[in-house]
Amino acid sequence: MNHQPNTADIQFILQNVLQVQPQLQALAPYGEADADLMQQVLEEAARFVADKVAPIRRDGDEIGAHFANGTVTMPPGSKEVYADFWQNGWASLSCAPEDGGQGLPEVLNQVLYEMLSAANHGWTMAPGLLHGAYECIRHHASDELKAAYLSKVASGEWLATMCLTEAHAGSDLGLVRTKATPVANPSAADTALGAPYSLEGTKIFISGGEHDLTDNIVHLVLARLPDAPPGPKGLSLFLAPKFMPDGSRNAVVCERIEEKMGIHGSPTCVMRFDGATGWLVGQHGKGLGAMFVMMNAARLHVGLQGVGLLEAAWQMANAYAQERRQMRAPGPRPADSAGQAADLIMAHPAIRRILDTQRAWIDAGRVLAYQTALELDLSHHHPDAARRERALRWCSLVTPVLKSAFTEQAFHGGSDCLQVFGGHGYVREWGIEQVLRDARIAMIYEGTNEIQAIDLLVRKVMGDQGQALAALLGELRADVAGQGTECAPGGGEGGGMAGAGAGGSSAGTAAEVARMADALQAATTGLLARAAASPEHAYWVAGDYLRAVTLVLMAWGWARIDRANVTGDARWSNPSHALRTWVLPEFEMRLSLLAGASGR
C-alpha cells in the first residue's frame, strides 16, 4: 500500500487548530500566501508525493543504492522523480525569490518534507539536506561562491552534502582531523572562486556523498587549518564541489557506501578528500557556527520525519485493522460482524488502544511541529523584535523535544503499529517493517536523542536558571486559559479555551495543562537546587526531563485540538481520550524519576 498524505488532517491542524494563515500573511514576505494558495500547494504536494515518490519506496529499499568503482547508482526511478521534483520547484519552495525560490513559508516546506518522509524516507534523504546547505551558503559564503552555487543549490539542480562526521568524531565534532591547507601555487581553476585550500581527510556517514541524481554535488566540509587550535573552535567550513567550475573532477572520492538497517535508497558514503580543492565558507574557526545556522530547522525536519513515518505506519495498521477478522471482541457484537465467524481486529481493545494512542502522538506532533515551523517564520520576519525573540525561545526549547520524542515514537509506536499485523507485519510485502528500519536512524542523526535531552535540560533550561522554560510554560498556561495575547502560540485568532468546542472537555484539559506546567516548573526548580551539590544528576535524568516536557507540550497541543473540534468529531475526540487515558499518566512517573536517586 503506497502512502497517501491526508491533507484534510494537515489543513485542520494548520488552519483550525493553529490558525497559521493570518499569522503568516501578516509577515512581509508572505502577504500573498493566502488560504487558497496554501491549499493548492498542499494538494499538489500531496499528489506529487503519492503519485511519484511513494511508488518507488519499495524498490528503494530492496534494490537500494549500488556502489561500484567510486560511483553510486541510485535505485530505479529515483533519478526521474528527483528531476521532476526540482524542476517543478519543490526543492526551492521556501527559498528566497531573489535566489530563484518560491518564497513560501517555512511551515509549508516542513509539511512538504513530512509528507515526503512518510512516503519514502530513503529517497527524501537526497533533497533533505538541501535547504540547510542553501541557508549556509546564503548566509556565510563569499559573493563569488554564491554566484557559482547559490541558485543551483536553491533550485536543487545540484544536490549538497554536509561532511562533518569522521570515524573517531561523531557526536564530538571537536575531534575532527580533516586538514585544510592553503594551496601554495594554485592553478587558475583553483583560484576561480577565491583563495583555495587543499582538503585531506576521510569523512563517514555522508548522505548523498555520491550519486547519479544531479550533474554536480556541492560538499560542505568541516576541516582544520594547520595552525588551528584543537577542539571545536579550530574548525572551519569549506565548500568543495564534485566538479570544479572548469568541469574538471575535484579530488573527492567515494570509497564505499554503508550497508545499513534501512533507508537503503539513500547512499551513506565514506568520502575521501585527497587534496580536494575547497574554498572557505564564513570565517576561520567559525565552521561549526556556519554549519549549524540551520540547526533548529534541520532538527525540526527530523522530528517531522518521525511524525511522518508514524503516520505512514498508522495508515497501514489502520487499514489492516479494518479488514482483518480474528476472534470475538469483548462486549456487544459489532454491527459489521453479522454472519462473520470473527470480529474485525479493530474491535479488539488492544488494537484500538494502539491505533488511538499513536493517533494522539501523530496529531500532537503535528501541532507542535507546525507551530515550531511557524515560529521559525516569525523569528525571521516578524516586525517586532520581542516577538522574534519569543519565537526563537520557542524553537530553542521545543525543537529538541520534537527531534527526540517523535523520532523515538516513530520507532516504538511504529513497532506497535507493526504488532497490529501479527506475523504479516514481519513480512516485507506489507511494507510496515520497512517503516521501522527506516525510522531507526532518525533517533541517531542530527544529534542523538541523548544529546537532544542534554541540550534541552543542561544547556537550555539550566543554562539560564530555568527562565526561558518558565516563560514558555507561562505562554502555554495563558493560551489554554483563554488569556493568550495576540502573540501567544497560535493565539492570533480564536483566543483561548473559552471558545472551546464540544470535542474536548475544555475546562478539564485547560486545568490539566496548568497543573502539569506547575508540576514541571516545580520539578525544574528542584533540579536547579540539586545541581549545586550534584552536578551530574541532570545528566542522568535529562531523558526523563525531555519526556516530561514532551507530555506538557502534548497536553497543550491536544487542548488546542479539542478547542478546534467544535463538532465533537470522534476522529479527534477518540485520540484525545487516548492521550489522557494512556499517554499522559507517564508524566507522574517522569517527575518521580527526576526527584529520585541518581545513577552510579
Added chain:
Amino acid sequence: MNHQPNTADIQFILQNVLQVQPQLQALAPYGEADADLMQQVLEEAARFVADKVAPIRRDGDEIGAHFANGTVTMPPGSKEVYADFWQNGWASLSCAPEDGGQGLPEVLNQVLYEMLSAANHGWTMAPGLLHGAYECIRHHASDELKAAYLSKVASGEWLATMCLTEAHAGSDLGLVRTKATPVANPSAADTALGAPYSLEGTKIFISGGEHDLTDNIVHLVLARLPDAPPGPKGLSLFLAPKFMPDGSRNAVVCERIEEKMGIHGSPTCVMRFDGATGWLVGQHGKGLGAMFVMMNAARLHVGLQGVGLLEAAWQMANAYAQERRQMRAPGPRPADSAGQAADLIMAHPAIRRILDTQRAWIDAGRVLAYQTALELDLSHHHPDAARRERALRWCSLVTPVLKSAFTEQAFHGGSDCLQVFGGHGYVREWGIEQVLRDARIAMIYEGTNEIQAIDLLVRKVMGDQGQALAALLGELRADVAGQGTECAPGGGEGGGMAGAGAGGSSAGTAAEVARMADALQAATTGLLARAAASPEHAYWVAGDYLRAVTLVLMAWGWARIDRANVTGDARWSNPSHALRTWVLPEFEMRLSLLAGASGR
C-alpha cells in the same frame, strides 16, 4: 564480534541465586546431574555456541535461506553446524533416555537455547521447535507413529514443523480450514502407520517447512475432518512426513518463503498440502490440546530468546562503550582518560544508564526464566502432588510474563543498546541492528504479546477470581521475608533475606517486594470488582497488568540476586541500583493505568 556466552553469569544465577542443584538432584530422573556435570555441559554448550553457531550468524542474515523450485537451500554453514549439533546430542539434551535422549533437566535445555538464540537466532529456529514436536509425539501419537518417528525427532536427525497458521487464521486458530479426509482406498504405503487421511490446505508462516538440513521433515498439521464442528473444537492433529516410510515423496509442497525483517537464516514457508498423507495424532477434535502440550515450555523458550538477544545486544554495546571516546563526561575526570582528548562513552551517564538498566532486565529475566524452567522440571518429577501443582501454577502465571515482557525488552532495550553505538549502530557490520531485526518476531510468534497479556489477566488471574495470583504473591513475600518453605521458589537452600549478602540493602528490597505485592493484590481486587459492571475494562488494561506483574517479579528476582551477592560485587549491585532507580518506578504508573479510565 561473535557472541560468547558468559557461563559464569549463568552459573551464578543457577547455583548461587536459585540454588537449582539440590532441587534438581532431588528429582528421580536427575539424581546423577551433579554440579560438575551441570558445569561441564554448560561449558561445552558455550563452546559449541561460540565456535560453531555464532560465526555463521551474519551469513545467515545476509545470504539467508534461498528458495527455488520448491526446495530451500540453507545459508552457508547451517547444514554442517546442524549435523554437529544433533550428532553431538545437543538436540536430545532433555529428551528421555528411553527415546535416546540425554535425560538432563529442562532447565539446562532452556539455558542451551538461550545461548543459541543469543548467538544466532535465525539458525536456532530450526532446532527450536524440535522439543515441542518430540513431546507432542511422545504424549499423543500411536505406537506405530512413535516407532517410526519418536527417536528420529528426539535425536534431531529429522527436524519437525508445527503447521498451524493459515492466511486467514493466525491468532484465531479456530478459523483453520485445512481438511483431513479419510483415504477411501489407501495404498500399502499410506496404511503403513495407521488409518491414513488426505490433507488439503495451505499453511503459512511455517518455520523450517522446507530445508536441506535433514533427510526428512516431520510436519505436525492442524486440520479439520469433514464432519467436524466449526471452531477450535473441530480441529485434529496429523503427522505428515516429507518422505513416506517407503521413501516416496509425500504431497507436501513448499510454495515460497517469506521475505522478512529478520531471522533470514530461517526459511518461513508457505506449505501446500495437496492431498498429502497424514496420520492422526491423539484424538479427533483434540488437536489444539495435543499441539499445546508444550505451550509453557515453548513460550518460556521464546522469553529466553528475548533474554538471550538482549544479552547479545548488551555485550556488543558494553564492548563498544569501553573503547569509544567522545566528549568529556560530567564529574571528575576518569583515571583512564589521562592524555586523552575525550572520555570513554562508558563514563557518560546516558550510556551508563542504558547499560545498567538492560543488565537489570537480563539478569532478572534469567532468574525468572531459570526458575520457571526449574518449576517445569518440578511439575513433571516432584514426588509431592501439591508441589507439582504449585509448580504448574508458577509456570502458568509467570510464562506469559516472560514471553511478553522479555521479548519486548529485547527489541526496545536492544534499541537502547544500538543507540550506544551512535551512527555505527545503524550499520550492518557492527552486528547490532541484526539483533533488533531478529528480535522483533519474538513479540509476535507463539501467541502475540497482546494475547499473552489477555491470557494472564483475563484467563488466568480473573478466571479463578485471583486465587492463583494471590498464592504466587504469597510465595514471593514469604521467600524474601526469609519465611520460604523448602518448596518455595528456590527456597531449598539459603532461606530468605535474613541471609542476605552485602550487595543489596536486603531489608529494603524485601520490604519493596512486599509493598509491591500488596499493591498488585489491591489492584487485582479492584479489577475483579470492576469486571461486573465493565467486563471490557480488563481487555483494555491487560498489557498494563502484565507489566505490573513483571515488575513485581523483577523486584523479587533482584532481591534474590542481592541476597546471593555476598561480596557486594559491583557487577551485580550496579544493575540492582539501576533496577530500583530507573525500572521499578514504572510500577506506580501501571497501577494508575489499571485504576484509570477505560478506552472507548
